Amino acid sequence: xxxxxxxxxxxxxxxxxxxxxxxxxxxxxxxxxxxxxxxxxxxxxxxxxxxxxxxxxxxxxxxxxxxxxxxxxxxxxxxxxxxxxxxxxxxxxxxxxxxxxxxxxxxxxxxxxxxxxxxxxxxxxxxxxxxxxxxxxxxxxxxxxxxxxxxxxxxxxxxxxxxxxxxxxxxxxxxxxxxxxxxxxxxxxxxxxxxxxxxxxxxxxxxxxxxxxxxxxxxxxxxxxxxxxxxxxxxxxxxxxxxxxxxxxxxxxxxxxxxxxxxxxxxxxxxxxxxxxxxxxxxxxxxxxxxxxxxxxxxxxxxxxxxxxxxxxxxxxxxxxxxxxxxxxxxxxxxxxxxxxxxxxxxxxxxxxxxxxxxxxxxxxxxxxxxxxxxxxxxxxxxxxxxxxxxxxxxxxxxxxxxxxxxxxxxxxxxxxxxxxxxxxxxxxxxxxxxxxxxxxxxxxxxxxxxxxxxxxxxxxxxxxxxxxxxxxxxxxxxxxxxxxxxxxxxxxxxxxxxxxxxxxxxxxxxxxxx
Amino acid sequence: xxxxxxxxxxxxxxxxxxxxxxxxxxxxxxxxxxxxxxxxxxxxxxxxxxxxxxxxxxxxxxxxxxxxxxxxxxxxxxxxxxxxxxxxxxxxxxxxxxxxxxxxxxxxxxxxxxxxxxxxxxxxxxxxxxxxxxxxxxxxxxxxxxxxxxxxxxxxxxxxxxxxxxxxxxxxxxxxxxxxxxxxxxxxxxxxxxxxxxxxxxxxxxxxxxxxxxxxxxxxxxxxxxxxxxxxxxxxxxxxxxxxxxxxxxxxxxxxxxxxxxxxxxxxxxxxxxxxxxxxxxxxxxxxxxx
Numbered sequence: 012x013x014x015x016x017x018x019x020x021x022x023x024x025x026x027x028x029x030x031x032x033x034x035x036x037x038x039x040x041x042x043x044x045x046x047x048x049x050x051x052x053x054x055x056x057x058x059x060x061x062x063x064x065x066x067x068x069x070x071x072x073x074x075x076x077x078x079x080x081x082x083x084x085x086x087x088x089x090x091x092x093x094x095x096x097x098x099x100x101x102x103x104x105x106x107x108x109x110x111x112x113x114x115x116x117x118x119x120x121x122x123x124x125x126x127x128x129x130x131x132x133x134x135x136x137x138x139x140x141x142x143x144x145x146x147x148x149x150x151x152x153x154x155x156x157x158x159x160x161x162x163x164x165x166x167x168x169x170x171x172x173x174x175x176x177x178x179x180x181x182x183x184x185x186x187x188x189x190x191x192x193x194x195x196x197x198x199x200x201x202x203x204x205x206x207x208x209x210x211x212x213x214x215x216x217x218x219x220x221x222x223x224x225x226x227x228x229x230x231x232x233x234x235x236x237x238x239x240x241x242x243x244x245x246x247x248x249x250x251x252x253x254x255x256x257x258x259x260x261x262x263x264x265x266x267x268x269x270x271x272x273x274x275x276x277x278x279x280x281x282x283x284x285x286x287x288x289x290x291x292x293x294x295x296x297x298x299x300x301x302x303x304x305x306x307x308x309x310x311x312x313x314x315x316x317x318x319x320x321x322x323x324x325x326x327x328x329x330x331x332x333x334x335x336x337x338x339x340x341x342x343x344x345x346x347x348x349x350x351x352x353x354x355x356x357x358x359x360x361x362x363x364x365x366x367x368x369x370x371x372x373x374x375x376x377x378x379x380x381x382x383x384x385x386x387x388x389x390x391x392x393x394x395x396x397x398x399x400x401x402x403x404x405x406x407x408x409x410x411x412x413x414x415x416x417x418x419x420x421x422x423x424x425x426x427x428x429x430x431x432x433x434x435x436x437x438x439x440x441x442x443x444x445x446x447x448x449x450x451x452x453x454x455x456x457x458x459x460x461x462x463x464x465x466x467x468x469x470x471x472x473x474x475x476x477x478x479x480x481x482x483x484x485x486x487x488x489x490x491x492x493x494x495x496x497x498x499x500x501x502x503x504x505x506x507x508x509x510x511x512x513x514x515x516x517x518x519x520x521x522x523x524x525x526x
Numbered sequence: 527x528x529x530x531x532x533x534x535x536x537x538x539x540x541x542x543x544x545x546x547x548x549x550x551x552x553x554x555x556x557x558x559x560x561x562x563x564x565x566x567x568x569x570x571x572x573x574x575x576x577x578x579x580x581x582x583x584x585x586x587x588x589x590x591x592x593x594x595x596x597x598x599x600x601x602x603x604x605x606x607x608x609x610x611x612x613x614x615x616x617x618x619x620x621x622x623x624x625x626x627x628x629x630x631x632x633x634x635x636x637x638x639x640x641x642x643x644x645x646x647x648x649x650x651x652x653x654x655x656x657x658x659x660x661x662x663x664x665x666x667x668x669x670x671x672x673x674x675x676x677x678x679x680x681x682x683x684x685x686x687x688x689x690x691x692x693x694x695x696x697x698x699x700x701x702x703x704x705x706x707x708x709x710x711x712x713x714x715x716x717x718x719x720x721x722x723x724x725x726x727x728x729x730x731x732x733x734x735x736x737x738x739x740x741x742x743x744x745x746x747x748x749x750x751x752x753x754x755x756x757x758x759x760x761x762x763x764x765x766x767x768x769x770x771x772x773x774x775x776x777x778x779x780x781x782x783x784x785x786x787x788x789x790x791x792x793x794x795x796x797x798x799x800x801x802x803x804x805x806x807x808x809x810x811x812x813x814x815x816x817x
Contacts, residue, residue: 264750265542268549456549493545 017394017443019519027134027154028509034518037417037449042370047171050214052239059226060187061241066100066219069242070177073215077107079176080136082213084206085115086181086193086342090252093181093219095122096244102131112173113137114164114205114363115408119252127152136173137164138408139508147507148404150523156405156508158398161341162367162374162414163513165208170370172515178213180206180238181247185220186228189238193343194230194353196222198248201322201343201352203232207362210237221247230353232360255345258323260302261295265456269425270299272479273383273454276461278307279475280421280468282380285313289381290320290415293344296425300383301325308334319366319375320411322358327351330358339375341366341411367414369513376411376418383423384412386444388435391487393447393462395424396440398510401433403500403524405508409444413513416449421468428455434490434497436483441500443519444510453483460486501525528588529553529809530675530715531744531760532753535592537562538571544578547587550750551757554588559604560595560619568600572607579611590651592617596626605633610641615649615674620682622658624669631670646672651717655679656686660701663708673714677746678705680719691722695733706741715743724749734759762810773803774816 012020015033024030032040063069075081081101083094094113099122101109107130114137116123121142126132128151136157139147147156159167167173182203183196191210193203198221210216210233218233223243261267277283277300289304291297302325308315315335318326322340324347329335338358343349352358367374386395387407395416400406416422426435436455451468453460458481461469472478501524508521534552536543538559547555557579563571575591591608593616594600605616618630627650638645650672654660660678667676678701684690689697702718709716718737721730734745734756745756762770773790777800780788788795804816 262751264550265546267751456546 015516015518017392017446017518019443021517021520022506025155025506025509025520028157028506032516034446034512034516037446037512040514040516042170046169047174047212049175049212061189061238062187062223063240063242066096066242066244067104069217069219069240070097070100070104070106072240073177073217075101075106075177075215077109080110080112080174082112082175082178082209083114084180084203084209085113085117086200086203086205087198087248087253089117089119090198090248090250091117091119091181092244092246092248093179094120097179097219098123098126098131102126102129107131108133110134110136112175114161115410116140116143118142138410139405140407144405144407148521148524149526150503150505150507152507155506155520158409158508158510160367160409160413160511160513161205161363161411162369162376163409163511163515165362165364165368166370166513167511167515168208168212169364169368170515175209175213177215177217178206178209180210180216180218180233182218182220182233183247184222184224184228185218185238185241186224186226186235187241188226189216189218189235189241190226190228190231191218191220191233191238192228192230193232194349196220198222198246198250198253199349199353200253201349202340202360204341204360204362204366207233208364215239217242219244219247221245254343254349258293258298258325258345260298260325263295265427266296267299268456269427269454270296271303272456272459273300273423273425274303274307275475275478276423276452276454276459276468276472277304277381277383277421279472279478280381281471282420283307283313286316287313287380288315288317288319288378289383290318290379290411290419291383292385293321293323294385297383297385298323298325300425301329305329305334317378319379320415322348322352324348327358330355339366367411367418367513369414369417374414374418376414379415379419381421381423382415382419383425384416386412386424386426386435388437388440389424389426389450389453390437390440390447391483392439393450393453393483394440394443395445395447395450396442397444398508399442399521401441401497403441403502403521405521409510413445413449416445417513422449422451423454424450424452425454428457428486428490429494432494434494436486436490438487442510442521446512446518453486455486457481457486457489529744530588530717531809532747532756533588533590533717533744534747534750534753535562535720538575539563539567541574541578544575545582548583548585550753552587552747552750552753553744554590555584556590556592556617556746558592559600560592568594572600572604576607576611579608579613588614590615590617592619595619596629601630602633605630605637609634609637609648610643612643613648615651617651617653617677619653620655620659620679621652621666622656623662624665627652627666627669627673631672634672648672649674651675651677653677653679654701654705655682657683660704663705664711667708667712667714673712675715675717675743676705676709677717678702678719680722683719693729695736702737702740702742710741716741718742718745720746720748721752722748724751727755730755731759760809762806766806767810767812770803770806770810771815773800774807777803
């Protein structure tokens with residue numbers, strides 16, 4: 012057993028995962044050597060059409076066999092049909108023991124559960140939401156789930172920690188020679204940023220589209236040099252589940268109050284000046300923070316440099332109002348964002364590697380001034396948990412949480428003090444996803460706790476006078492008082508989930524629930 | 527000289543809001559047992575509100591409870607549950623004349639005595655939600671030393687007037703003028719009714735500006751987002767602040783020199799004007815200058 016720097020006891024080896032490198036600080040691990048790479052390929056003028064008849068044909072052509080690793084992206088979110096279609100076809104073809112390596116799974120992928128139970132899928136490396144998370148938490152997978160951040164995932168691919176045998180890339184548009192785009196087509200999803208590294212490094216790349224066009228198609232997100240086969244299907248997804256119309260700012264007074272405190276903190280910081288950059292999620296509180304900051308930018312005549320992340324209509328409006336010069340978009344959240352990325356050259360598509368990978372020559376997160384994040388719980392040491400719920404079950408992926416927290420100069424986590432009667436500011440989080448050393452402030456409706464490591468921010472907030480500062484211990488104690496004592500989660504020893512820090516070291520593990 | 531610009535209604539059946547209402551920065555809170563609570567939840571809401579009054583936090587807010595009307599079977603039970611908790615005041619809905627106040631006043635005295643609460647501590651705000659109530663505004667305002675404020679109704683009152691609420695509120699103009707007159711004649715405060723369109727910021731600014739000009743001390747509020755908007759309307763202008771500062775400084779100087787009369791720019795200033803100037807500074811968040 013070793014103890015990592017956030018105090019988690021870790022075994023030297025985890026069955027089904029391999030040797031454990033304990034997390035030892037957010038910048039501690041520096042890589043050596045060269046990048047890994049996919050298989051060399053050759054293509055000549057005797058094959059000018061890469062289309063194959065159907066998914067089964069593509070699986071056959073790709074050389075996919077039992078025990079291999081297949082990857083998917085989640086740009087189609089809860090509207091995705093491709094993951095289920097591919098795994099159904101694998102099952103029909105007798106392929107088993109697959110490792111699936113999605114950038115994320117959604118509720119719609121609960122259709123994979125029978126394939127997990129029957130052994131078609133042996134292992135999942137990627138976020139497991141909802142029913143699959145519950146299944147994994149109850150010990151329903153033979154090998155532990157591996158959770159990586161949006162930057163940690165391309166790092167794992169590029170460094171060779173994960174080798175992708177076949178990448179299945181859902182493409183809202185594709186031409187017959189394998190140029191792909193997410194910007195057009197009836198299943199348009201905007202950016203294809205999560206799929207880029209998979210296309211670069213997989214041994215075989217299969218594009219699945221419902222909008223097959225003649226060669227050459229433009230614009231191109233992933234080009235023909237990466238793509239081996241193209242399959243046209245009736246539909247790659249349900250547009251209603253892929254993107255929403257526009258994203259609405261919350262009207263919940265409590266969330267607005269938290270957002271107002273977070274906005275005041277940003278505005279009090281030394282980073283709120285000409286050229287400010289920021290990222291917020293699409294969640295209710297995050298978007299409301301952006302709404303308040305937007306008003307202050309207008310009022311004080313501050314113009315920002317770029318908005319980053321999952322892009323919503325809200326950020327598009329800010330771009331169009333001149334409050335940002337550019338949007339850097341790894342994932343487009345709504346129809347307005349999809350339209351904007353297709354039409355506005357200042358709305359730039361970026362890959363997950365470009366966005367967040369710590370092991371390249373510089374990701375965009377490093378240029379970020381402020382990020383507003385959520386969490387299921389945070390603790391006295393400013394550690395944040397975004398992976399497990401209060402009952403100890405795996406429920407969420409890491410997303411860009413670790414990457415933006417590590418990169419941004421000001422990392423803010425907004426959370427209500429309690430959700431229902433469950434405290435969200437606790438003594439010690441159940442799972443550490445993001446370490447307190449990269450979290451600068453926790454903002455609740457009962458006040459703003461700034462990490463004592465950031466005396467500069469504390470001074471700036473005091474100077475501004477409108478940030479309701481409170482000690483983190485006071486928040487924890489208030490939550491205790493309001494909720495009463497909580498029963499600890501009962502678990503078995505068996506590890507069912509490994510949470511990697513973005514550099515591949517292990518920051519925490521998740522154990523099987525004892526039910 | 528406590529500010530009473532905003533009195534926020536909190537539904538008596540919503541623990542989330544009851545526990546956190548004070549965080550929104552209103553001057554006062556109204557824990558509501560009447561309209562916000564359905565007939566099936568009257569008992570549970572009463573228990574919840576009394577527990578929260580005992581154990582909850584309210585910051586610097588004035589804490590009041592809107593009880594059920596005296597024409598219901600609940601109002602005495604409401605008083606018995608909440609008055610022993612030591613609240614600042616109650617709101618009585620649909621008051622039409624002094625006899626209602628008298629009945630509640632007697633019950634309050636009995637309950638305060640039994641609970642060991644200082645008799646008279648629990649103040650009364652009367653909601654005048656009918657034409658009769660508005661007509662009797664002065665008699666109601668002057669009916670008991672407990673009555674420290676009156677407030678016209680909105681929806682109920684316009685219905686009773688056989689009209690409906692309009693964007694410019696012309697139908698409530700008369701009642702509002704009568705209420706402010708009655709309140710000042712009786713020497714108490716006047717609150718305005720709620721502004722029901724929670725997303726109409728411009729309409730709220732218009733209405734708040736109007737009632738401030740009439741002389742109202744503040745407004746009842748149904749959504750927290752209305753609070754900063756109303757506070758900004760009630761914020762004195764730079765010119766008002768400068769003038770108030772000069773008056774307050776002159777008064778301090780006069781007091782220091784043992785003079786009874788205060789003079790500003792060679793003109794004598796009366797005590798009510800000094801008091802008003804002190805209040806202006808308090809509203810501007812400069813109460814330390816008043817000390």
